[in-house]
Amino acid sequence: MRNILITGGSRGIGLEFTKQFLKKGDRVFVASRKPEKSTELRELKEHYKKQLNIEQLDVSNEISRSQLYEKITKVTDRIDVLINNAGIASGNEKFRYQFGKLNQEDLCRSLLINAISPLMLSEKLFPLLRKGKNPIVVNISSISGCISSKKGNGSTGYGYSSSKAALNMYTKMLSLELKKEKIIVISFHPGWVRTTMLYCENAPLEPQVSIKGMIAVIESLNLQDSGKFLDWQGNELPW
Ligand SMILES: NC(=O)c1ccc[n+]([C@@H]2O[C@H](COP(=O)([O-])OP(=O)(O)OC[C@H]3O[C@@H](n4cnc5c(N)ncnc54)[C@H](OP(=O)(O)O)[C@@H]3O)[C@@H](O)[C@H]2O)c1
Numbered sequence: 001m002r003n004i005l006i007t008g009g010s011r012g013i014g015l016e017f018t019k020q021f022l023k024k025g026d027r028v029f030v031a032s033r034k035p036e037k038s039t040e041l042r043e044l045k046e047h048y049k050k051q052l053n054i055e056q057l058d059v060s061n062e063i064s065r066s067q068l069y070e071k072i073t074k075v076t077d078r079i080d081v082l083i084n085n086a087g088i089a090s091g092n093e094k095f096r097y098q099f100g101k102l103n104q105e106d107l108c109r110s111l112l113i114n115a116i117s118p119l120m121l122s123e124k125l126f127p128l129l130r131k132g133k134n135p136i137v138v139n140i141s142s143i144s145g146c147i148s149s150k151k152g153n154g155s156t157g158y159g160y161s162s163s164k165a166a167l168n169m170y171t172k173m174l175s176l177e178l179k180k181e182k183i184i185v186i187s188f189h190p191g192w193v194r195t196t197m198l199y200c201e202n203a204p205l206e207p208q209v210s211i212k213g214m215i216a217v218i219e220s221l222n223l224q225d226s227g228k229f230l231d232w233q234g235n236e237l238p239w
Contacts, residue, residue: 001051002026002133003079005072007059007121008086010038012195013140016207017083020215022048029072029079031057032086059086059117065124078131081218084118085140089160089198096157096198110159115166122174122185130181136218137178139171141187141229148238168229168239175227184226188214191232205232 004021008014009030015038018030022044028051035041035054045052055071058064072079090096091106122129122137129135143149145164168187175185192203193210213232220234229237 002081003029003076004081004083005029005031005079005125006083006085007031007057007118010035010041012197012200013190013193013207013211014083014085015040016211017085017215018044018052020208020211021081022051024215025051027051027053027076029053029055029068029075031055031068033058057086059084059121060112062120065121069124069128072125072128077128078133078135079125079128080132080134081136081138082122082125082129083138083140084121085138086113086117087140087197088113090157091159094198096160098157102158107159107162110163111166114160114163115170118167119170119174129178129183132183135181135183136221137174137183137185138214138218139167139185139187141167141171141189143189143231143237145187146189146229146237146239171229172227172239179223179226182223184221184223186221186225186227187229188217189229189231189237190214 004026006014006017009018010032018028021028041054055068057068091109097103118139142164144161145168147165171185171187178185191205191210193205193207194203210232217230217234231237
């Protein structure tokens with residue numbers, strides 16, 4: 001039984017990861033700011049009483065990260081897969097700022113939630129990861145963070161795109177740092193997936209399909225793949 005930690009699992013991509021790993025028989029720690037509000041998580045807990053641990057976590061809060069660490073260590077001393085999935089669209093979640101109407105606070109918030117927090121959580125959980133079986137850190141990034149293919153601001157905005165580019169840099173640096181510990185670190189672009197995230201409500205890709213693809217990729221990874229930016233089908237993407 002693998003121990004999987006998924007952030008931002010109350011809905012969308014994180015929730016679907018939770019469902020699919022549970023079906024595979026793994027133990028899942030699923031965390032979000034308000035997990036008690038997720039009816040689907042509550043229903044899953046009914047079916048997977050022993051496998052599923054629902055935790056409260058604000059990824060951007062140091063105390064909250066420490067509390068999560070303490071809670072996990074009461075159950076296990078190892079994490080095998082950490083999925084840094086929690087993310088926000090813009091900081092205000094109603095629209096993405098265009099040049100001329102930028103908002104400093106929300107730009108900082110995007111960077112904090114989407115990039116800095118996954119890095120800080122990975123550091124906090126390092127003692128558990130280094131004891132993991134073939135441990136993997138998966139950062140859920142986006143093609144929006146790809147600098148070389150950027151064609152314009154589009155709908156993804158300065159905050160979101162730059163936060164995912166920063167996350168990709170953290171992936172690369174962490175992969176180099178953690179190579180000696182044999183911990184694999186990758187960035188994923190999940191595709192454009194239908195979720196509650198801003199501009200994703202009518203996206204073409206079903207979460208079930210994207211997550212099935214990403215789990216197949218996760219299960220095929222080896223140390224040579226560490227530091228890569230991959231899409232949900234395992235294709236390598238440019239930075
Ligand atoms: N959907 C797409 O097409 C797409 C494409 C590329 C990349 N992505 C990435 O995939 C990830 C998941 O996106 P999604 O589409 O599933 O979005 P979503 O439906 O809006 O879900 C976001 C999740 O993140 C959690 N969250 C937000 N802020 C948090 C915080 N400070 N601490 C802990 N949890 C937090 C939310 O739960 P609470 O509100 O309960 O905290 C929720 O569970 C994000 O990183 C996103 O950038 C998505």
